[in-house]
Amino acid sequence: MKEKFTHCISLNYDDSQKMKLYAKICGVTQSQIVSTLINKKTPKSMPDKRFWELMNKHYAIQDCIKENANGNEKILQACIDLDKWVLELEKEILLSKEAA
Secondary structure, three states: OOOOOOOOOOOOHHHHHHHHHHHHHHOOOHHHHHHHHHOOEEOOOOOOHHHHHHHHHHHHHHHHHHHOOOOOHHHHHHHHHHHHHHHHHHHHHHOOEEOO
């Protein structure tokens, strides 16, 4: 585990409010926003509740398909491929990107 250090930074009022807002939108702490920016990444906002509802529906449908595949290898392989695609989608939506 990395050792943690405390640092104090000064921001003007507007920047302070922006940082609080970005942290809230991204679902992280203000310290994590600063750390992300220091590491030359752009924080991403958290998907809304609807995204997670849709992902849960997707997984429920996929589970139903797997249960009813009756050993059909093509169907099971399609589910595996879909799982990989969904993981890529989640990664693209949720993870920070390198800053340009």
